[in-house]
Amino acid sequence: MTSIDVHELTKDYGPIRAVDTLTFSVRPGRVTGFLGPNGAGKSTTMRLVLGLDRPTAGSATIGGQAYARLGNPLLSVGALLDPQAAHGSRTARDHLTALATSNGIGRSRVEEMIEQTGLGPVGGRRIKTFSLGMRQRLGIAAALLGDPGVVMLDEPSNGLDPEGIVWMRELMRKLAGEGRTVLVSSHLMNETSSFADHLIVLGKGRLLVDLPTREFLDSRSRAGVRLRTTEPALLHQALARRGYAAVEGTDSDGWWTVDGAGAEEVGALVAAEGIPLLALTDRRPTLEQAYLALTANEAPFAAQPAHDTPED
Ligand SMILES: Nc1ncnc2c1ncn2[C@@H]1O[C@H](COP(=O)(O)OP(=O)(O)OP(=O)(O)O)[C@@H](O)[C@H]1O
Numbered sequence: 001m002t003s004i005d006v007h008e009l010t011k012d013y014g015p016i017r018a019v020d021t022l023t024f025s026v027r028p029g030r031v032t033g034f035l036g037p038n039g040a041g042k043s044t045t046m047r048l049v050l051g052l053d054r055p056t057a058g059s060a061t062i063g064g065q066a067y068a069r070l071g072n073p074l075l076s077v078g079a080l081l082d083p084q085a086a087h088g089s090r091t092a093r094d095h096l097t098a099l100a101t102s103n104g105i106g107r108s109r110v111e112e113m114i115e116q117t118g119l120g121p122v123g124g125r126r127i128k129t130f131s132l133g134m135r136q137r138l139g140i141a142a143a144l145l146g147d148p149g150v151v152m153l154d155e156p157s158n159g160l161d162p163e164g165i166v167w168m169r170e171l172m173r174k175l176a177g178e179g180r181t182v183l184v185s186s187h188l189m190n191e192t193s194s195f196a197d198h199l200i201v202l203g204k205g206r207l208l209v210d211l212p213t214r215e216f217l218d219s220r221s222r223a224g225v226r227l228r229t230t231e232p233a234l235l236h237q238a239l240a241r242r243g244y245a246a247v248e249g250t251d252s253d254g255w256w257t258v259d260g261a262g263a264e265e266v267g268a269l270v271a272a273e274g275i276p277l278l279a280l281t282d283r284r285p286t287l288e289q290a291y292l293a294l295t296a297n298e299a300p301f302a303a304q305p306a307h308d309t310p311e312d
Contacts, residue, residue: 008058020205033196041205078143083135088128113141132159189291220290228278
């Protein structure tokens with residue numbers, strides 16, 4: 001099966017370095033989430049992989065070949081970059097049929113893709129009457145028309161309703177389950193982590209993370225517990241003897257946090273000491289929190305937070 005390989009890839013637009021000596025591989029059989037704040041270089045990287053722009057330095061290949069050297073690219077690589085790109089005065093069916101015909105793909109595949117992307121009821125409508133979500137579905141139908149082994153989608157959930165987002169997730173999983181190479185960009189960590197096996201995170205054009213999703217979460221999470229007790233003084237002393245500090249929450253709601261400890265360990269400790277507990281829970285940062293912490297200094301357009309983010 002086919003990998004996407006990016007090696008020392010660099011792209012300058014005048015004084016702006018959009019992509020900065022980037023090296024990574026996207027492997028088949030899994031969904032790779034491509035993350036980064038606005039302007040991090042995700043779309044530029046995808047455009048370079050698809051030969052839509054020339055790198056300043058480095059290379060991007062698909063199965064070891066530059067995109068331009070692939071015989072019939074639509075049969076190897078399906079991409080959705082800009083859902084507005086389709087010709088508005090055509091119907092969805094005409095648009096897909098024109099693509100199929102010019103790439104030697106049978107018309108039955110057009111109907112198959114219209115059904116698979118849920119466009120059946122609007123297949124005969126002009127694209128200019130489509131919502132963004134319908135255009136996204138059409139873009140995905142076009143990307144999958146040639147049954148490609150490599151699928152690259154730039155922000156495919158944009159404009160999709162909740163049902164559409166669930167559909168998209170399931171589609172990504174299915175495509176990867178069939179052994180395809182699936183690269184999906186987004187700036188939303190929580191959504192991406194719900195379907196991605198692997199994460200590549202960019203910041204200011206540079207590679208920040210290239211890890212399995214689970215490993216990323218584990219590497220970024222600081223273990224800790226939250227608990228409530230009727231005997232905070234005893235708790236404090238018992239934990240201090242084991243080298244832990246119990247810190248009272250700022251909301252005066254009776255919650256304490258203990259950094260660096262697990263619920264199992266603290267549970268056993270307080271049970272041995274006979275300290276009554278009202279609640280005990282492991283505290284792990286969400287992926288979104290880990291991601292925001294990672295990219296805080298990497299977003300060219302980062303705003304100041306409007307208010308403090310609650311811990312959980
Ligand atoms: N054609 C272009 N000419 C000049 N600058 C460009 C061009 N395309 C991209 N850039 C710049 O390159 C940088 C990376 O942009 P890119 O669109 O690749 O980021 P992105 O991660 O896809 O962001 P977003 O999440 O907002 O889509 C930005 O600073 C952008 O302004």
